[in-house]
Amino acid sequence: MPLPWRTTLRKFLYIVAFLIVLAIAVLLVLRLYADELTQMALVPDVEFTEQDALADNAYQDPAMWFSRPGKGVNDPARWQPAFSEELSTRAAPEEPEDAQDTPRFAVFFIHPTSFLDNDAWNAPLDHEDSQNRARLMVRGMASAFNRASEIWVPRYRQATYGAFLTDAPEAGRALDAAYADIEQAFDFFIDSVPEDTPIVLAGHSQGGYHVVRLLTERLKGTPLMERVAVAYPVGMPISIETDLPALGLPACATAQQAGCVASWASFAEPAEPGQYLRLYNETPGIDGQSRTDTPIVCVNPLTGSLNGSADAERNLGTLVPDGDLANGELIAGAVPARCDPDTGILLIGDPPDLGQYVLPGNNYHVYDIPLFWRNLQQDVVNRVRAWQQARPS
Structure with a gap:
């Protein structure tokens, strides 16, 4: 026993x-x-509910904007993080001598998906959790454009995250509904910005999707397109063959180019972009043709050039968030970047420790902008200057 x-x-x-x-x-x-x-877990299993249209004057209300002129110290897009001298692998870059001479320009930034629920296809404007997350995203992403004279970031009834994981008809209707809010906000933005001011369109993930739609459905073929200094639909795969010609702007081939499109999708190595590429290949291009295995626009944010490559020394400052994403600090020389010629994704080397929101496959989608925060801050100013130089009048 x-x-x-x-x-x-x-x-x-x-x-x-x-x-x-x-x-x-x-x-x-x-x-x-x-x-x-x-x-x-994320795709809604409920019927799509048509949203009531917003009032015609909805975006006259300052409460409909996370950021806009007049928000003052409470404007999350005006946040300026400090450098970490202790953690930076190179000396933090000094403020440019001509910072006081930054050209006037206005940014229309569309925040990424912050609504994760699967009990509705679109987020209500009074959904507290998604609105708080969106405000943090604006603080961490739109703040890279804080040298602009005006930054406008609308609140909108965004499509839920699961809408990007299915080809169900409801997903398309949810994105259409979200875009209707964005287009209405953009019209108010255009009416509010002086006519001689160049504009920058920027967004991440779902925000990048709506930037693409604004270019193709609202700006292409109109005088407004001439005012676009640069567009950043970051985190949205753009096919060079089936999407780019429809946007009305070329890809940014060099750092000195204006009137162009810059986009990238960040993966640490070893990268496993299977789901990302599957969704890309299964989605038809803007021209209705198959995007399968067509090259993806990859503008390296460290070089400002198409399909570029750069080591970490070129990185002027990665925004590393704290635990609750409410704050963070810039670390110079932290992350390299190179566009992979086979997939079109942006490879950033060994996985950096930026927090808990890395997606499967070493996908740093959530950090596409924070990874290159300071470079983007300078890139947009350089492109606006180039836009001005091409139009001396």
């Missing part, structure tokens, strides 16, 4: 072995069926 402690130990070992096998099985399932499980 076995001793009691041996029986207890044997049972313990059985339990440990079972848990190890279970853990391996769970990891295997997650690895093999990550896309399917993600869709189950």
